[in-house]
Amino acid sequence: MEKHIKELFTDKILEKCALAFGLKLDEVTYIGGFENFVYGFKRNEKEYILRIGHSDHREYDMITAELDWVNFLAENKADVSTPIKSIKGKLVEIVKVGDGSYFTVTTYEKAKGGRPTKENIGDDFCFEYGRAIGKLHNLTKKYKVTEGIPKRYEWHEDILFQDGTSFLPKEDKYIWEKYNELIKYLKALPIDVDSYGLIHTDIHFGNFFVNHNKITIFDFDDCSYKWFISDIAIAIFYLTAFGMDSDKRNSFVKEFLSSFMKGYNVENKLDKFWLKELKNFIKLREFTIYIVIHRSFDANNLPEWASQYKSDFKRRLEKNIPLIDLDFLEIK
Known part of the structure; x- marks a missing residue:
């Protein structure tokens, strides 16, 4: 702030x-x-x-x-x-x-319960996590803005996606280029009621509480019109981006996404096309956090997590190395 x-x-x-x-x-x-x-x-x-x-x-x-x-x-x-x-x-x-x-x-x-922890993750929790997000997506298809209320912005109208590279130093030229390429690609993706609508955009462990596996979501401050798959990418990103090596990430996501999507599919259905795009939306969040670090913190006095992220992800972003190296369509 x-x-x-x-x-x-x-x-x-x-x-x-x-x-x-x-x-x-x-x-x-x-x-x-x-x-x-x-x-x-x-x-x-x-x-x-x-x-x-x-x-x-x-x-x-x-x-x-x-x-x-x-x-x-x-x-x-x-x-x-x-x-x-x-x-x-x-x-x-x-x-x-x-x-x-x-x-x-x-x-x-106030939501009941408390913040979930990675140590408590099991099949039942992952199922409920997916179901809760699926329910939001199913409801947003039916949402009509109340008369007299303005419409929430589209994802690409956020300053981070309009001019995010303005926050980066000149030495990050290759990251600028990769980021702009990704934004251009995403803007060309298809839009329809079954894949795109007003979504939370930030449903990580800090933005919901769990009470006996019952999830209550809060902090909709970043909500915007965006593809549903983005909310799923956010869940995966925050569970795997910090403190996991590549092998552990891949095995973890296989188990997590299997249970998560079973819960999601109870409430909402996504075309398989969007699972193929999951890597791109995870990559978008990688770029976004990298840019936010440069925008919001003093480069000479970074919090430990931000300093570690900047160091770890600079090479990954420049070389377009995927965070999760899986074929998401093969996960059952």
């Missing part, structure tokens, strides 16, 4: 954000957040989340579009955290600040 946003976010602003949902300052507890300020609170012994974001990160129209979709999913019994209305009956509130910008405020029921 940019320094100037942190400076704008005073206790007075937090108090106004809390008041919009009938809360006092001492009733909210800071939890964390990377691009938003996230707080927790209790009401009638039930736990909730208060999310506060700055307009430089995401403007009101796009937050409204996000909440319209999440509310639709919740009303149709998807495995998501339900949005809660403010005391004025709104899903999104605005708190203005002195420089003319503003903060958006939203509230959700």
